[in-house]
Amino acid sequence: xxxxxxxxxxxxxxLGCVALYAIVVASEWSLGGRLFPWFxxxxxxxxxxxxxxxxxxxxxxxxxxxxxxxxGPVPRAWRLKVYGWLILLVVLVPLLGHLVAVPLFVFAFxxxxxxxxxxxxxxxxxxxxFLHFVLEGIVHVDLPRGLVTAWLG
Amino acid sequence: MGRFFQGGLVIDIGxxxxxxxxxxxxxxxxxxLMLGIFAGMFFGLVPGLSGLTGLGLLLPxxxxxxxxxxxxxxxxxxxxxxxTDTIPAVLIGVPGTAAANATYLDGFPMAKRGEAxxxxxxxxxxxxxxxxxxxxxxxxxxxxxxxxxxxxxxPEYFVMALLGxxxxxxxxxxxxxxxxxxxxxxxxxxxxxxxxxxxxxxYDIGGWTYLWDGLPLVPLVxxxxxxPxxxxxxxxxxxxxxxxxxxxxxxxxxFLDNMRHWWLLFRxxxxxxxxxxxxxxxxxxxxxxxxxxxxxxxxxxxxxGKGDVRGVIAAESATSAQKPGSVLPTVAFGIPGNAAMAxxxxxxxxxxxRPGPEMMHxxxxxxxxxxxxxxxxxxxxxxxxxGLQRWMILICFIRPTVLAPLILAFMVVxxxxxxxxxxxxxxxxxxxxxxxxxxxxxxxxxxFIIGMVLGQLAEIYLFISVERYGFAFTYTxxxxxxxxxxxxxxxxxxxxxxFLGSPARFAREAE
Numbered sequence: 001x002x003x004x005x006x007x008x009x010x011x012x013x014x015l016g017c018v019a020l021y022a023i024v025v026a027s028e029w030s031l032g033g034r035l036f037p038w039f040x041x042x043x044x045x046x047x048x049x050x051x052x053x054x055x056x057x058x059x060x061x062x063x064x065x066x067x068x069x070x071x072g073p074v075p076r077a078w079r080l081k082v083y084g085w086l087i088l089l090v091v092l093v094p095l096l097g098h099l100v101a102v103p104l105f106v107f108a109f110x111x112x113x114x115x116x117x118x119x120x121x122x123x124x125x126x127x128x129x130f131l132h133f134v135l136e137g138i139v140h141v142d143l144p145r146g147l148v149t150a151w152l153g
Numbered sequence: 154m155g156r157f158f159q160g161g162l163v164i165d166i167g168x169x170x171x172x173x174x175x176x177x178x179x180x181x182x183x184x185x186l187m188l189g190i191f192a193g194m195f196f197g198l199v200p201g202l203s204g205l206t207g208l209g210l211l212l213p214x215x216x217x218x219x220x221x222x223x224x225x226x227x228x229x230x231x232x233x234x235x236x237t238d239t240i241p242a243v244l245i246g247v248p249g250t251a252a253a254n255a256t257y258l259d260g261f262p263m264a265k266r267g268e269a270x271x272x273x274x275x276x277x278x279x280x281x282x283x284x285x286x287x288x289x290x291x292x293x294x295x296x297x298x299x300x301x302x303x304x305x306x307x308p309e310y311f312v313m314a315l316l317g318x319x320x321x322x323x324x325x326x327x328x329x330x331x332x333x334x335x336x337x338x339x340x341x342x343x344x345x346x347x348x349x350x351x352x353x354x355x356y357d358i359g360g361w362t363y364l365w366d367g368l369p370l371v372p373l374v375x376x377x378x379x380x381p382x383x384x385x386x387x388x389x390x391x392x393x394x395x396x397x398x399x400x401x402x403x404x405x406x407x408f409l410d411n412m413r414h415w416w417l418l419f420r421x422x423x424x425x426x427x428x429x430x431x432x433x434x435x436x437x438x439x440x441x442x443x444x445x446x447x448x449x450x451x452x453x454x455x456x457x458g459k460g461d462v463r464g465v466i467a468a469e470s471a472t473s474a475q476k477p478g479s480v481l482p483t484v485a486f487g488i489p490g491n492a493a494m495a496x497x498x499x500x501x502x503x504x505x506x507r508p509g510p511e512m513m514h515x516x517x518x519x520x521x522x523x524x525x526x527x528x529x530x531x532x533x534x535x536x537x538x539x540g541l542q543r544w545m546i547l548i549c550f551i552r553p554t555v556l557a558p559l560i561l562a563f564m565v566v567x568x569x570x571x572x573x574x575x576x577x578x579x580x581x582x583x584x585x586x587x588x589x590x591x592x593x594x595x596x597x598x599x600x601f602i603i604g605m606v607l608g609q610l611a612e613i614y615l616f617i618s619v620e621r622y623g624f625a626f627t628y629t630x631x632x633x634x635x636x637x638x639x640x641x642x643x644x645x646x647x648x649x650x651x652f653l654g655s656p657a658r659f660a661r662e663a664e
């Protein structure tokens with residue numbers, strides 16, 4: 001069935017599960033607490049149920065094609081690499097804290113993707129300076145330190 | 154009706170308009186406005202980024218500021234993205250944001266003919282004049298809305314919120330069911346945290362205290378809207394621009410073009426204003442409807458798509474006019490006209506403002522301030538663009554491998570400024586992934602954010618309505634019944650839209 005191979009259809013199914021979870025959890029609350037969650041949960045369930053059933057019966061509109069470059073579709077390896085960098089960033093930040101992880105990411109990403117080392121280092125240093133002097137020093141933002149940094153003291 | 158024209162009312166509105174204008178000229182508001190304008194010009198210029206990305210990035214820096222400063226910063230940024238997005242569309246043939254696609258159809262051929270300066274100038278003046286026409290419509294509508302809003306109680310506000318959601322769901326995107334589902338998901342997400350009426354924590358995933366205050370707006374907006382755009386920017390890999398046309402002179406010619414086609418400009422500005430008022434439409438639809446109207450109403454259609462300045466004027470005036478237009482339903486009913494206004498509504502709650510009668514009476518100066526910001530920002534941006542456009546285009550030559558990591562870095566930092574809790578990064582990452590999937594699979598994200606922000610208001614209004622009137626409020630109050638009929642009409646809108654034809658049809662006709 002074409003719908004089973006469609007990302008759009010599966011998103012609908014996933015949202016249906018979210019709606020069911022929300023409705024079941026809310027059933028234990030008082031009327032004041034569950035009134036609105038039930039209202040929005042049942043609305044969501046009705047909409048995704050319609051989407052899912054219609055998708056099975058008539059098929060789902062084609063998902064948007066992957067972004068194209070001048071040389072054709074985006075190569076799979078490059079796509080995975082981009083996702084990998086993003087995952088690395090969101091993992092590094094809680095571990096090392098913003099002050100270390102963010103400039104490190106800027107440097108590593110640029111250097112690994114063919115930018116000159118001096119430019120990568122300069123922009124990483126500028127990022128560090130912004131975080132430390134502007135955000136922490138002037139705006140007095142207390143940026144989270146990160147698990148490893150806190151453990152090291 | 155007689156009360157609309159009483160002298161007191163005119164003085165009241167006039168004084169609020171003046172107060173709002175003066176609020177903009179405090180040193181701090183002006184400074185933030187200029188910062189916002191520069192940021193907005195950047196986000197409009199770089200193809201792949203948009204005003205929403207900018208809004209998400211600047212949002213953390215606006216929180217904690219007084220309302221006038223926060224509005225000057227954020228609205229000033231958002232207002233000018235549609236000024237600078239024309240520059241790459243005309244000079245290198247790549248629209249800066251999706252809202253410049255129609256401008257590109259005629260602007261780029263004009264540039265190839267050696268009329269880039271004229272095309273850009275026509276676009277800047279169309280932006281300014283479109284904004285001014287929309288402001289006049291705003292002022293004319295105000296007394297009517299003020300009278301209407303005084304008749305509203307909690308049940309009316311609740312069904313108005315539903316109307317806004319249904320309109321956003323049915324108009325944003327191609328599928329009604331997906332739009333409605335995303336709007337409902339937004340409502341559901343808004344219920345995370347302490348219930349306002351019971352004080353009981355909801356959906357806190359096993360007692361995670363971070364969620365007790367609800368999901369913070371900043372990491373969520375950044376994730377849903379900015380992450381997918383930056384991923385696209387990275388996937389594109391190479392430099393966006395290779396060669397640029399020259400844009401010199403043509404300032405007076407562009408202005409005269411606007412004067413010559415003033416009637417077209419006016420009609421397209423009205424179209425844009427109406428698009429701004431209807432949740433879910435926004436700049437993209439306004440632009441194509443304006444362009445389509447110019448093509449359909451022209452006697453000589455032969456030059457459209459080959460460099461007709463009327464195409465530039467129509468598209469740009471409609472796009473710019475939708476911004477002041479979207480302010481009105483946001484402040485009057487709490488129904489944001491587009492995703493940016495949904496974010497602004499979130500800022501309302503953060504700075505302690507509530508849309509409704511307060512913004513139409515006691516805080517009318519703040520309402521006017523929002524409109525003046527759009528007008529003044531457009532004026533300043535147009536002046537800057539005219540003087541600096543030949544250098545500004547160089548930004549489009551920066552490689553994504555330099556731009557994207559910096560933007561990503563600031564996005565992560567910005568997301569964490571909401572509560573400086575590590576949970577912000579988790580929310581940012583989770584909604585970033587979800588936003589990217591939605592973009593790939595064509596699930597509209599605008600109804601989600603509108604639902605999430607509107608949910609905070611809708612829940613209170615629903616609770617008060619049920620407590621006070623029971624469910625009988627749905628069929629005993631005339632205004633409620635009228636709005637319910639409008640909701641049914643909005644549900645039927647997708648069919649009507651199919652009858653009208655899609656924006657793509659206008660593009661094909663023009664080509």
